[in-house]
Amino acid sequence: MTAPNLNASADEGNVDMVDKLPERDESDQNMTPGMDGSHTNAWKTDNLRQTWNQKMITPGFYTREGEEEYFDPGENSEDEADDSIPSYTIPAENLQRMANPYRCALVIKKDTSIKATPPNQQNFDRTIELKAFDESKTGVKGLVDAKITKVPRIFFSPPDHGFEKTSEIEFSIPILDLDSIGKDLNRRKDVVDRIRDASGTWGFFQVMNHGIDVEVMDEMLEGVRRFYEQDSEVKKEWYTRDGSKTVVYNSNFDLYNGASTNWRDTVYCSMAPKVPSPDELPEACRDIMIEYSKHVMKLGRVLFKLLSEALDLDPSHLNEMGCCDGLGILYHYYPACPEPEKTLGASKHSDYDFLTVLLQDNIGGLQILYQNQWIDIPPVPGALVLISNDKFKSSQHRVLANSKGPRVSVACFFTTGLMPTSKIYGPIKELISEENPPKYRETTVREYSLHYNAKGLGNSSALLDFKI
């Protein structure tokens, strides 16, 4: 495969061809052969259950009516049985090996500053090169398949001024265990307290014993790899920037308006309220997309109840507002990068939805901005902001490019996105008062999504534009 004609960098000459990209580090991972005989990250590690903590929950913003009740203490036993999220429990000794479940200390030590000339200081016609890249319809994966050895200059990222500092501070990553919260009132109260705390300080938390089987998560990640690693001519059929299509596959949704171009490719598909029929979806992963989304919807209803309780609202409040009305699935592919210090997998941003549930493999690279420093987080964050009026944080996060990839992740966004809706959202009435007046103006999900898309990633926060 040939790469589009992109200059590698202003000062380093043209794109070079090489035989091989850096190999991914397979040293201490149990690799299983993929469908094509190659190695894939299925991470079937028995005792560590790697994928257990790959669920990332990010409180975002909301919307619906008359949802079933989940996890209400005191519900009748029939409902309780059905609601019983956890289908397995992680043995305590395994948790110990992964990290202390409630105080997972991370030490920041990596220098993650970007070392490339920022796009606005480069002297070339960026649009021409962006178009050449876009028209190849093969994304970043296509460049890597063409064996480039230098990162083309369109991907150079501006440094995050003021946020490059690293230090040796220990942070506690909130991890919530949802086991038995439908039956044990004390456990439920404890979880609600932790969610309140995690959402108010970090703006994100991780969950375990969430009821989605490891096999389902593994198959979802595997399906994503199958999609991106199939024949590029088949994959090209899905490449588009037309947001009205059921499946939108491209590289950088904000290619022409984002602050920089990211080292990743993405597929977006709306899975609710209208579930697409299987033949509208890519063959490589259609069944698992439908199955996985069902599980995430169920988990979402549980989480919105817990979040409602954490806000001292009626447990059904957020679900009744319709937070679970819409679900968009985004699956990302971050190919191995020959010069990861020059670009980013995903620029700094906070999400635009009510809540994001993120499933990632174990390559790593996700970081959260916390107390003005980038912190490596195995899995991560998002946003619950407009509605809770800054009570819950919409945390900024990014993904580093990395030479070990490919890395894949699946972000499920609770949002109706660009669907035409007239429902108005703003700070929750029950949470505002004379002493705590609204900080954001009202909007619709569509208006906010359109604004977010127009700004692209890496620019100032879209949310700030709604501040009163």
Ligand SMILES: O=C(O)CCC(=O)C(=O)O
């Ligand atoms: O790939 C990841 O880990 C993060 C993805 C993300 O932040 C997003 O889809 O908004």
Ligand SMILES: [Fe+2]
């Ligand atoms: Fe995000």
